[in-house]
Amino acid sequence: MKKAIVVFEVEGGSDKTFNGHRKDTMPIVEAIREKGWDSEVVFYRPEWADAIFDYVSKNFGGYISRVNPGNIPGGEKGYFDLLMKLSDQAGLVGMSRPDEMMSYGAKDALVKLAQTDLVPEDTYAYYEVDEFHKTFPKSISYGERVLKQNRGSTGSGIWRVQLADKELAAKVEPGTELPLDTELKCTEAVDNHTEVKKLGEFMDFCDQYIIGDNGMLVDMRFMPRIVEGEIRILLVGPHPVFVVHKKPAAGGDNFSATLFSGAQYTYDKPEAWQDLVDMFADARPVIAEKLGGDNIPLIWTADFMLDDGDNGEDTYVLGEINCSCVGFTSELDMGIQQKVAEEAIKRVEAKA
Incomplete structure (x- = not known):
């Protein structure tokens, strides 16, 4: 050895x-x-x-x-x-090995988990430009969506997308294929800036995220309770080390949970979120089955958003798993390096 x-x-x-x-x-x-x-x-x-x-x-x-x-x-x-x-x-x-990074850390892991309690079933991935242009004009008719590129970091290429015309949004029939000149309000998570683009124009812009090696776009329902914060579990191997409650900056259509965008971070011990930690531990075998194995990354995170359960109780929706190069520069005093x-x-x- x-x-x-x-x-x-x-x-x-x-x-x-x-x-x-x-x-x-x-x-x-x-x-x-x-x-x-x-x-x-x-x-x-x-x-x-x-x-x-x-x-x-x-x-x-x-x-x-x-x-x-x-x-x-x-x-x-x-x-x-x-x-x-x-x-x-x-x-x-x-x-971690590249196959583990791709299995756990690629955005389409959410799609592979869409038939579980962790992720809404109306979560899709686009691997081809034609598929995206054919499907998204109907997808946006169901309500606000979030598009996530597979590449990038700190919120780059993650867009909150909604119809700019609120009256149209209220009366559009779900499943309707919206015309390409429909105006969208698009907010990027990297800094919460908002742009108004026509549907066709925005899809053309997003093609860049699909083209190339490992290119794809994930299309996921917008979770309105993200304004209450994203909850990140940081793990070393199988062990939860701490939980970060990342609350987006207040105002407008802000939804980004990155420090760069002004989000406020609160660091807690895992026990402070014991129900979430226990739920994630219970789900690990399902995650392993869906993602192709239980080779747990060395340093990884799982990000969750709050949602309302059928009985009014809080539930958690998985938004992302990261394992390619999870940083902990702000938490060195916690002894994570040891x-x-x-x-x-x-x-x-x-x-x-």
């Missing part, structure tokens, strides 16, 4: 500090070293892929990926190929 874990990063990107690293990378490295293991950072470049494979396969027992897919030079395919080769050929423990080190070492030891 090689008692060493490599942490992958890429150069550049808005998530780096003055020393070239993500703020949460070196704390992980140092926490692993404190436990008597070796750890270091290796930067990925496409032209270095073969050299990185040779070096890492000879010297490490596992890897932790701290790379935002949107920052990968040359696109994600080369990087993902390297990670899979390290796992499948060299036998390293991948945290929990990450413990879980990573445990996984390498278990495979030895």
Whole structure:
């Protein structure tokens, strides 16, 4: 067993500090070293892929990926190929492997869970432009929708979409195919800015989210209680570490729960949201079945929104799972890096 874990990063990107690293990378490295293991950072470049494979396969027992897919030079395919080769050929423990990132973290995970109690059944994914243009003019007739691109982060490409004409919205028959010149009010989660676009124009704009590798759009019912806040569970392996209650900035059509958009964050222990934590734990076997396996990511989050149950009680709707590169830069004082080190070492030891 090689008692060493490599942490992958890429150069550049808005998530780096003055020393070239993500703020949460070196704390992980140092926490692993404190436990008597070796750890270091290796930067990925496409032209270095073969050299990185040779070096890492000879010297490490596992890897932790701290790379935002949107920052990968040359696109994600080369990087993902390297990670899979390290796992499948060299036998390293991948945290997380690309197939786990795609299974749990892709937006269409919501569609795969649409037949469960976690996600509304009227949740769809568009993988082809023609499919999107054919279906969305009917989908928007049922009421406000949220469109989510598969790429991006911090709310980029996530749009709240509603009919601009409230009188039309009140009288339109659900299932009606609305004309392409119907005006829409579109609010993007990245900063809560609103644009008025015609339906055809907006769909043409959204084509960019579908075209390309792993392109898709998820079409989901808008949950009005998002104004009360999004509830995020952060987990290290199977263990809930904390819960963040992210309340959007007040006013207008605001619905974004990102810090950049002005949302207010409150950090709680898991016990403060015990019913939600228990519900999510109970749902884990179903999630594993629907998403293709129970290879739990090392660091991951599940975001929920409040909804009204049939009897008036609060229920929770899953809005997103993240596991590609979950950051915890604001929570380093909670000791999460130590929990990450413990879980990573445990996984390498278990495979030895």
